[in-house]
Amino acid sequence: MAFPVFVVAGVVLASAGLAAQTPSASTDDTAVREVVRRYVNARELKDPAAIEALFTADADQHTTSGEWRRGRAQIVPGTLESSKRNPGTRNITVQAVRFITPDVAIADGPYEITGTTGTRRMWATLVLKREAGGWRITAIRNMVPTGG
Numbered sequence: 001m002a003f004p005v006f007v008v009a010g011v012v013l014a015s016a017g018l019a020a021q022t023p024s025a026s027t028d029d030t031a032v033r034e035v036v037r038r039y040v041n042a043r044e045l046k047d048p049a050a051i052e053a054l055f056t057a058d059a060d061q062h063t064t065s066g067e068w069r070r071g072r073a074q075i076v077p078g079t080l081e082s083s084k085r086n087p088g089t090r091n092i093t094v095q096a097v098r099f100i101t102p103d104v105a106i107a108d109g110p111y112e113i114t115g116t117t118g119t120r121r122m123w124a125t126l127v128l129k130r131e132a133g134g135w136r137i138t139a140i141r142n143m144v145p146t147g148g
Contacts, residue, residue: 025099028099028102028105028130028135029097031134031135032094032097032105032107032128032135033094033097033107035054035128035134035135035136035137036092036094036107036109036126038050038054039051039054039092039126039137040090040091040092042054043079043083043090044089044090046080046083048076048077048080051075051076051079051080052072052075052076054136054137055072055075055136055137055138056129056131056136056137056138057071057072058071058138059071059072059075059136059137059138059139059140060075060138060139060140061075061078061079061139061140061141061142062140062141062142063078063082063142064122064142064143064144086113086115086120087115088113088114088115088116088120089113089114089115090111090112090113091111091112091113091114092109092110092111092112092124092126093109093110093112094107094108094109095108095109095110096108096109102130103129103130104127104128104129104130105127105128105129105135106125106126106127106128107124107125107126107128108123108124108125108126109123109124110122110123110124111123111124111142121144121145122142122143122144122145123142123143123144123145124140124141124142125140125141125142125143126139126140126141127139127140
């Protein structure tokens with residue numbers, strides 16, 4: 001009878017060790033949301049270094065105007081130019097975070113730019129990847145929802 005107790009105790013201890021090594025879903029969810037918040041803030045501050053630091057080297061972005069930006073070298077200046085062309089206060093409200101793998105997440109939510117002529121309402125989908133330095137944006141897809 002003592003053998004099964006040792007087996008069960010071993011399995012429980014091994015499982016506890018694995019759980020301690022794996023970041024919790026709520027911690028990762030919070031971290032992903034924080035990267036999105038920092039992205040919006042970096043855009044508001046028009047800070048090229050802060051924008052660049054949030055993206056993976058091979059990131060890409062597809063804008064509502066149909067422009068593809070590939071890599072940081074296109075994303076950073078494109079983002080800053082877009083902020084000039086479309087002035088206002090930006091906000092992305094992350095409504096959902098879904099983990100495709102432990103190291104890849106999708107964040108979705110309304111994206112609004114509020115300016116002197118009103119509020120432009122869009123949708124943002126960001127794909128984030130965990131790298132050695134933490135979570136980074138690897139893709140952004142912005143769209144203007146239609147009433148369909």
